[in-house]
Amino acid sequence: MSQLDIKKGTSKHSAYDLRDPHSTTIERHTLAVVVDNEAGVLARVIGLFSGRGYNIESLTVAEIDHTGHRSRITVVTTGTAAVIEQIKAQLGRIVPVHEVHDLTTEGPSVERELALFKVTGTGDARVEALRLADIFRANVVDSTLQSFTFEVTGTSEKIDAFAELMWPLGLTEIARTGVVALSRSERAS
Amino acid sequence: MTQEQMTGAKMVVEALKDQGVEVVFGYPGGAVLPIYDEIFQQNHIRHVLVRHEQGAVHAAEGYARSTGKPGVCLVTSGPGATNAVTGLTDALMDSIPIVVLTGQVPTFMIGNDAFQEADTVGITRPCTKHNWLVRETDKLSETIHQAFHVAVTGRPGPVLVDIPKDVQFADGGYTRPEDVKSHYAPQTKGDMAVIEALVDVIETAERPVIYSGGGVINSGDKASSLLRQLVDMTGFPITSTLMGLGAYPANGKSWLGMLGMHGLYEANLAMHDCDLMINVGARFDDRITGRVQDFSPRSIKAHIDIDPSSINKVIRVELPIIGDVAVVLEDLLTVWKARGAKTNAPAVRDWWAQIEEWRKVDCLKYTQKGKVIKPQHALVRLEELTKDHPKRYICTEVGQHQMWAAQYLNFNEPNRWMTSGGLGTMGYGFPSSIGVQMAHPDGLVINVAGEASWLMNMQEMGTAVQFNLPVKQFILNNERLGMVRQWQELLHGERYSQSWSEALPDFVKLAEAFGAKGIRIESPDDLDEGIKEMLAHDGPVIVDCLVEKHENCFPMIPSGEPHNSMILGENVDTSTAIKEGGGVLV
Ligand SMILES: Cc1cc2nc3c(=O)[nH]c(=O)nc-3n(C[C@H](O)[C@H](O)[C@H](O)COP(=O)(O)OP(=O)(O)OC[C@H]3O[C@@H](n4cnc5c(N)ncnc54)[C@H](O)[C@@H]3O)c2cc1C
Ligand SMILES: Cc1ncc(C[n+]2csc(CCOP(=O)(O)OP(=O)(O)O)c2C)c(N)n1
Numbered sequence: 001m002s003q004l005d006i007k008k009g010t011s012k013h014s015a016y017d018l019r020d021p022h023s024t025t026i027e028r029h030t031l032a033v034v035v036d037n038e039a040g041v042l043a044r045v046i047g048l049f050s051g052r053g054y055n056i057e058s059l060t061v062a063e064i065d066h067t068g069h070r071s072r073i074t075v076v077t078t079g080t081a082a083v084i085e086q087i088k089a090q091l092g093r094i095v096p097v098h099e100v101h102d103l104t105t106e107g108p109s110v111e112r113e114l115a116l117f118k119v120t121g122t123g124d125a126r127v128e129a130l131r132l133a134d135i136f137r138a139n140v141v142d143s144t145l146q147s148f149t150f151e152v153t154g155t156s157e158k159i160d161a162f163a164e165l166m167w168p169l170g171l172t173e174i175a176r177t178g179v180v181a182l183s184r185s186e187r188a189s
Numbered sequence: 190m191t192q193e194q195m196t197g198a199k200m201v202v203e204a205l206k207d208q209g210v211e212v213v214f215g216y217p218g219g220a221v222l223p224i225y226d227e228i229f230q231q232n233h234i235r236h237v238l239v240r241h242e243q244g245a246v247h248a249a250e251g252y253a254r255s256t257g258k259p260g261v262c263l264v265t266s267g268p269g270a271t272n273a274v275t276g277l278t279d280a281l282m283d284s285i286p287i288v289v290l291t292g293q294v295p296t297f298m299i300g301n302d303a304f305q306e307a308d309t310v311g312i313t314r315p316c317t318k319h320n321w322l323v324r325e326t327d328k329l330s331e332t333i334h335q336a337f338h339v340a341v342t343g344r345p346g347p348v349l350v351d352i353p354k355d356v357q358f359a360d361g362g363y364t365r366p367e368d369v370k371s372h373y374a375p376q377t378k379g380d381m382a383v384i385e386a387l388v389d390v391i392e393t394a395e396r397p398v399i400y401s402g403g404g405v406i407n408s409g410d411k412a413s414s415l416l417r418q419l420v421d422m423t424g425f426p427i428t429s430t431l432m433g434l435g436a437y438p439a440n441g442k443s444w445l446g447m448l449g450m451h452g453l454y455e456a457n458l459a460m461h462d463c464d465l466m467i468n469v470g471a472r473f474d475d476r477i478t479g480r481v482q483d484f485s486p487r488s489i490k491a492h493i494d495i496d497p498s499s500i501n502k503v504i505r506v507e508l509p510i511i512g513d514v515a516v517v518l519e520d521l522l523t524v525w526k527a528r529g530a531k532t533n534a535p536a537v538r539d540w541w542a543q544i545e546e547w548r549k550v551d552c553l554k555y556t557q558k559g560k561v562i563k564p565q566h567a568l569v570r571l572e573e574l575t576k577d578h579p580k581r582y583i584c585t586e587v588g589q590h591q592m593w594a595a596q597y598l599n600f601n602e603p604n605r606w607m608t609s610g611g612l613g614t615m616g617y618g619f620p621s622s623i624g625v626q627m628a629h630p631d632g633l634v635i636n637v638a639g640e641a642s643w644l645m646n647m648q649e650m651g652t653a654v655q656f657n658l659p660v661k662q663f664i665l666n667n668e669r670l671g672m673v674r675q676w677q678e679l680l681h682g683e684r685y686s687q688s689w690s691e692a693l694p695d696f697v698k699l700a701e702a703f704g705a706k707g708i709r710i711e712s713p714d715d716l717d718e719g720i721k722e723m724l725a726h727d728g729p730v731i732v733d734c735l736v737e738k739h740e741n742c743f744p745m746i747p748s749g750e751p752h753n754s755m756i757l758g759e760n761v762d763t764s765t766a767i768k769e770g771g772g773v774l775v
Contacts, residue, residue: 004393004464004465004489005389005390005393006386006389006390006489006507006508008489008507039310039322040310040311040314040320043311043314044314047314047315082501082505085501086498089496089498089500089502090498092497092498093344093498095318095319095339095373096319098372
């Protein structure tokens with residue numbers, strides 16, 4: 001047998017190393033991708049995910065630097081550890097991509113999503129909706145005699161939970177922005 | 190900075206000149222007429238008029254692969270651009286640097302389903318490394334310079350610049366290449382700590398093997414010469430993928446031959462049984478790995494690759510080194526030499542003894558008897574009669590003949606072997622040979638072809654004749670879609686569904702109809718004479734070499750099998766050679 005002094009299956013100098021490479025566990029990762037805001041750049045990112053069969057749970061994009069024409073794309077994706085590594089490497093080779101950050105592994109981060117909820121109803125249900133909205137720190141951004149439109153900000157789980165409670169109270173429509181996220185370190189991620 | 194003002198069309202020619210472009214392969218049409226008008230009025234750049242845009246792209250690929258410089262194409266909007274798609278995909282899969290310029294309808298008509306409008310950047314987004322639609326003449330020259338930079342930097346690949354007709358007519362300021370800044374600069378220097386770790390295992394490995402690939406060719410001449418140094422100094426055995434042939438010379442003493450599905454027995458078994466595998470610029474393609482779970486199960490693997498996405502994509506490696514082959518090998522050799530250039534010589538000697546045992550199987554053995562030419566024999570004779578030519582370039586089409594060419598022809602230099610590996614594009618070889626000959630007017634350029642593939646781009650005979658390019662089309666004519674037929678024999682109960690080449694043209698008359706020379710070789714006795722006649726003719730030649738119709742290409746690792754379950758050559762029972770289940774894979 002060979003004397004080679006490297007443990008099989010380990011990988012030198014890779015954060016990836018810390019996890020089991022053959023794991024079949026599906027992980028959820030939030031990636032921040034800084035790109036040149038040029039025509040077609042979003043199509044490139046989306047085309048990469050669909051062409052290679054990766055998942056997109058949510059995706060948000062907007063220009064963050066109007067003079068440098070940079071946009072930040074926040075993608076929430078799922079896959080095994082190996083697939084997530086491959087997604088990051090594939091994103092990194094798109095020419096207008098400047099940075100790819102895995103906010104899930106690169107230290108603590110904060111994630112927020114904004115959602116609008118239209119809840120229609122009268123009487124007790126209407127009162128109860130308002131009471132719950134207060135608990136969730138949801139703002140009323142519009143109202144009619146028959147309905148409220150609430151604005152909720154928080155983690156995706158919080159928004160899911162709010163939706164869960166509102167369904168029986170006359171929730172008729174939801175619009176969600178998808179996740180945006182920043183790392184909590186002092187420097188730019 | 191004052192910029193020279195000129196029209197967009199003039200800018201295109203100016204930018205190509207500044208990029209050192211000598212040849213453009215193209216085909217005109219309405220949306221590129223202003224550029225063609227500029228081409229007409231200058232003498233720096235030669236334009237080769239192909240007969241189909243797919244041909245232009247493959248010709249540019251041949252030009253690029255045989256020179257290391259980017260190949261350039263110019264085609265019109267709509268159908269011109271869509272015809273280029275196969276070539277772009279081919280170049281993407283094989284990491285070939287080419288720049289394709291397409292005409293587009295005027296900006297104010299985009300989106301209106303205008304005449305010959307196609308969403309070219311949309312269609313080609315997944316089959317280019319990057320592409321651009323240029324909406325302002327002021328940005329045109331800068332974009333073209335960027336395109337060249339992206340095509341050749343990092344992992345090379347095809348790029349496309351789509352130029353609307355009004356942008357070609359309008360005036361704008363010309364940006365010189367040296368004034369263009371690009372953020373695109375992939376890492377070329379490898380991590381020294383991992384390089385040190387690789388040196389550790391090079392010093393102690395008992396059964397090492399170097400597995401080199403197209404990345405060595407992409408990296409350039411220096412990479413090949415450093416690879417040779419590494420192999421010669423360590424005495425480690427080396428095998429290569431189809432794409433890497435020639436980086437290490439086939440006449441070198443550590444050469445095992447090609448590996449993979451149709452690779453040599455000794456190369457595949459060395460890969461399977463090694464304890465250290467050093468992958469230099471190859472991408473663990475499925476033609477190499479077979480069943481991934483059983484791929485070289487006991488080895489520590491190092492992988493040198495410039496593209497981080499190639500690493501751990503298919504096979505997990507213990508020693509990933511992201512960087513350019515030449516840069517990494519230079520560092521590796523420096524460290525290894527500084528530490529005394531040690532290897533575990535006694536163990537490596539035993540390893541070689543084992544390899545020699547495998548070699549005795551003589552997996553490429555064939556017997557030429559009777560009046561029908563064995564395709565292998567035809568190639569052995571071709572090799573014998575051309576190997577001493579100092580500038581021999583071989584192109585191929587796709588199929589059995591391609592694999593036989595890889596097995597029986599020897600490549601001692603990089604950039605002498607042009608083949609479609611990743612996409613496997615039938616119709617690649619002939620136009621590619623035109624591109625190679627344009628780049629090397631005094632080269633001996635031979636396209637080893639199957640009759641079916643060759644027909645896919647046969648219209649390029651017109652190009653070869655018009656430009657008096659003495660390309661030799663060496664067709665191994667088995668009157669079958671041979672590779673398909675072989676799979677049907679092995680996997681589909683010999684039901685030869687649609688794998689016969691019916692109604693073939695008379696290739697000799699076909700050559701003559703184009704004003705070229707045609708030669709038919711029908712018997713083994715005429716082979717040498719026919720080949721010599723082909724070589725002696727100063728002009729394009731088609732050789733119709735009639736070969737055994739049902740010959741199979743062996744060795745073969747059936748899809749989804751490990752390296753040590755290889756089907757060897759003669760006397761196999763092909764009806765039972767492949768197990769159930771092998772058929773789902775390609
Ligand atoms: C009918 C048929 C049968 C085939 N059978 C076989 C077979 O038996 N054996 C075989 O080998 N192939 C075979 N092929 C070809 C196969 O499909 C692949 O194309 C080939 O194996 C890939 O070669 P490669 O790994 O060298 O990678 P390439 O496609 O050449 O990729 C090069 C790799 O090097 C990297 N690279 C590029 N530039 C640099 C640089 N400067 N520095 C560092 N890295 C760089 C790239 O990122 C990439 O990972 C067959 C093809 C056909 C059509
Ligand atoms: C454009 C394209 N279509 C189909 C195929 C599938 N295919 C692979 S090899 C082959 C047969 C090639 O026949 P020929 O060129 O005569 O070569 P041979 O195998 O007989 O040497 C076919 C159809 C392909 N590779 N490319």
